[in-house]
Amino acid sequence: MAQVKTALVIGGGIAGPVAALALAKAGIEASVYEAYEGRADGVGGVFMVAPNGLDALRIIGLDEAVQAIGQPIQRMVMEYGSGKQSGEFAGLPGLPSLAMWRADLHRVLHEHAVAQGIRIEHGKRLIGVDETGSGITARFADGSTASADVLIGADGIRSTVRTLIDADAPSPKYVGLLGFGGLGDHVVEGAALARPDAMHFAFGKRAFFGYWTGPDGRTMWFSNLPHRQPMTMAQAREVPPADWLRRLREIHADDVPAHQVLQQANADELLVVGSLEILPKVPHWHRGRMVLVGDAAHAPSSSSGQGASLSIESAIQLARCLRDLPDLPTAFTVYERLRRDRVEKIAANAAKNNRQKAFGPVGSTLMSVLMPIAMKTFLKPEKMFGPVHGYRIDWNATVTP
Numbered sequence: 085m086a087q088v089k090t091a092l093v094i095g096g097g098i099a100g101p102v103a104a105l106a107l108a109k110a111g112i113e114a115s116v117y118e119a120y121e122g123r124a125d126g127v128g129g130v131f132m133v134a135p136n137g138l139d140a141l142r143i144i145g146l147d148e149a150v151q152a153i154g155q156p157i158q159r160m161v162m163e164y165g166s167g168k169q170s171g172e173f174a175g176l177p178g179l180p181s182l183a184m185w186r187a188d189l190h191r192v193l194h195e196h197a198v199a200q201g202i203r204i205e206h207g208k209r210l211i212g213v214d215e216t217g218s219g220i221t222a223r224f225a226d227g228s229t230a231s232a233d234v235l236i237g238a239d240g241i242r243s244t245v246r247t248l249i250d251a252d253a254p255s256p257k258y259v260g261l262l263g264f265g266g267l268g269d270h271v272v273e274g275a276a277l278a279r280p281d282a283m284h285f286a287f288g289k290r291a292f293f294g295y296w297t298g299p300d301g302r303t304m305w306f307s308n309l310p311h312r313q314p315m316t317m318a319q320a321r322e323v324p325p326a327d328w329l330r331r332l333r334e335i336h337a338d339d340v341p342a343h344q345v346l347q348q349a350n351a352d353e354l355l356v357v358g359s360l361e362i363l364p365k366v367p368h369w370h371r372g373r374m375v376l377v378g379d380a381a382h383a384p385s386s387s388s389g390q391g392a393s394l395s396i397e398s399a400i401q402l403a404r405c406l407r408d409l410p411d412l413p414t415a416f417t418v419y420e421r422l423r424r425d426r427v428e429k430i431a432a433n434a435a436k437n438n439r440q441k442a443f444g445p446v447g448s449t450l451m452s453v454l455m456p457i458a459m460k461t462f463l464k465p466e467k468m469f470g471p472v473h474g475y476r477i478d479w480n481a482t483v484t485p
Contacts, residue, residue: 087233087410087411088112088233088234088406088412088415089112089113089233090112090113090114090232090233090234091103091104091107091112091113091114091115091232091233091234091235091236091406092114092115092117092220092222092230092231092232092234092235092236093107093114093115093116093117093236093238094117094210094222094235094236094237094238094239094244094245095116095117095118095119095237095238095239095240095243095378095380096116096117096118096120096194096204096206096238097118097190097238097240097378097379098189098190098193098378098392098395098396099238099377099378099379099380099395099396099398099399100116100118100236100238100239100378101116101193101194101196101197101202101204102140102141102144102193102395102396102399102400103236103238103377103378103399103402103403104116104197104202105144105146105193105196105197105200105202106143106144106399106400106402106403106404107403107406108200108201108202109143109144109403109479110403110404110406110407111407112403112406112407113232114202114236115202115203115204115205115230115232116197116202116203116204116205117205117208117210117222117224117230118204118205118206118207118208119207119208119209119210119239120206120207121206121207122206129185129186129263129265129306129355129357130183130184130185130186130265130304130306131183131184131186131386131391131392132157132181132182132183132184132389132392132393133150133154133181133182133184133189133392133393133396134181134389134390134393134472134473135176135179135180135181135473135474136390136393136397136472136473136474136475136476137390137392137393137394137396137397138150138151138182138393139475139476139477140393140396140397140399140400140477141396143400143477143479144196144400145196146192146193146196149192149196150182150184150189150192151182153184153185153188153189153192154182154183154184155182155183155184155280155298155299156180156181156182156281157175157180157181157182157183157281157282157283157296158174158175158180158181158281158282159172159173159174159175159281159282159283160172160173160175160282160283160284160285161173161282161283161284161285162285162286162287163284163285163286163287164286164287165286165287165288165289165293165336165338165339165340165342166339166340167286167339167340167341175473176470176473176474179473179474180281181389181473183283183296183304189392207226208224208225208226208228208230209224209225209226209244210222210223210224210225210239210244210245211223211224211225211244212248213235213248213374215372215373215374219231219232219233219373220232220233220234220235220372220373220374222235233373234373234374234375234406234412235373235374235375236374236375236376236377236402237249237374237375237376237377237380237381238376238377238378238380238395238399239380240378240379240380240383241256241361241363241379241380241383242255242256243376243379243380245374245376245380246366246376246380246381248374249368249369249370249371249374249376250366250367250368250371253366253367253368254363254364254365254366256361256362256363256383257361257362257363257364258314258359258360258361259359259360259361259362259385259435260310260311260312261292261308261309261310261311261359261360262308262309262311262315262320262357262358262359262360263306263307263308263309263356263357263358263359263360263386264306264307264309264328264332264354264355264356264357265304265305265306265307265354265355265357266304266305266306266349266350266353266354266355267298267302267303267304267305267349267350267353268295268302268303268304268305268345268346268348268349269302269303269348269349269350280296280297280298280299282296282297283295283296284296286339286342288335288336288338288339288342289338289339290310290335290336290338291307291308291309291310291332291335291336291339292307292308293305293306293307293308293336293339293342294306294307295341295342295345303345305342305345305346305349307332307335307336307342308360309331309332309335311359314358314359314361315358315359316358316359317356317357317358318358319358320356320357320358320359321356321358323356324351325351325352325354325356326351328351328354328356329346329349329351329354332346333346333347360385360386361383361385362383362384362385362431362434362435363379363381363382363383363384363431365428366381366382369381369416369419369420369424370416370417370419370420372412373412375402375416375419377395377398377399377402378394378395378398378399379391379395381398381423381427382394382398382423382424382427382428382431383431384427384430384431384434384435385431385434385435386434387434387435388430388431388433388434390430390434390472394426394427394430397423397475397477398419398423398427400477400479401419401422401423401477402419404477404479404483405418405419405422405483406419407483408482408483408484409483409485414485418483418485422483426475430472
């Protein structure tokens with residue numbers, strides 16, 4: 085059995101609370117330290133939790149609570165900017181993904197963690213660590229400290245812990261797209277939108293557009309806008325929402341039904357994400373008593389639909405390794421071995437999708453020729469989703485070196 089009894093979890097987003105809950109299930113006392121002053125209520129847009137992520141949440145008793153806040157998505161419909169469908173992926177039978185507001189998942193995770201007796205402290209921005217042979221102490225910007233046997237960096241794509249492990253660790257990379265989303269009152273007609281379990285992905289002439297019918301019957305949408313220069317969320321939000329909405333309407337002027345949806349979108353409800361980013365391969369996931377989990381170690385683009393689910397998986401697998409393996413170097417090494425190949429393959433596939441989104445008019449025309457062929461040949465649901473969505477963690481199995 086491992087000698088780890090206590091853990092500091094840096095980051096209170098998704099991976100942090102999941103890691104703390106999994107560690108508690110493994111008999112390890114964990115506390116969560118979040119840099120922001122409060123919980124992320126009302127912050128963030130809609131994203132997906134895939135079947136593999138939902139199954140991992142089952143291990144810590146959260147699958148039903150998360151199902152209650154999610155909208156099941158069973159089908160992905162691929163379209164051209166003209167509105168014509170190029171094909172449909174039905175997904176794996178009985179294994180829908182769930183679309184949900186990020187803030188709702190944060191709330192459920194935090195409430196469950198607190199109910200399980202896990203301490204979550206806000207306003208704790210990590211600035212450094214002091215490590216000894218018997219433990220590690222975190223130093224926070226407010227002058228406070230906390231000590232435990234290990235420190236887990238669940239502090240996101242701009243992880244401080246990642247730079248403490250390796251000063252030369254890579255930074256996030258801009259993929260050439262800005263993210264936007266919102267709600268539209270326009271009702272997209274046709275049988276394709278009659279079922280609320282379908283999400284539509286349209287390769288427009290100049291930008292990529294996604295849309296689906298929300299629980300309230302309104303059309304939920306997002307757009308990936310090609311943009312040469314990166315913009316932080318703060319920079320993008322300095323631009324008046326009405327200006328962004330005007331730009332989106334122009335860029336999708338020839339796309340159906342994107343233009344119609346955007347014409348009835350409300351600038352006051354526009355979600356401005358800023359630059360879409362990925363995290364390049366991180367050479368070092370751990371050092372000494374520190375280890376990375378979630379986006380701090382692996383952050384594929386949103387094109388993967390797997391960001392949250394992979395973070396959840398990694399948090400569970402890390403807890404298993406710390407539970408079962410006798411020393412930290414071995415536990416961290418085996419954890420990385422269990423995770424690296426899987427997350428890097430998914431990230432590589434998502435990077436290809438990003439390039440397709442930024443094709444432009446010529447590339448979109450080429451896609452209209454190639455997509456029907458691909459849909460009839462190698463783009464089969466069992467090949468596309470089986471290894472990813474069908475991934476399962478056996479909590480009761482003992483991890484061995």
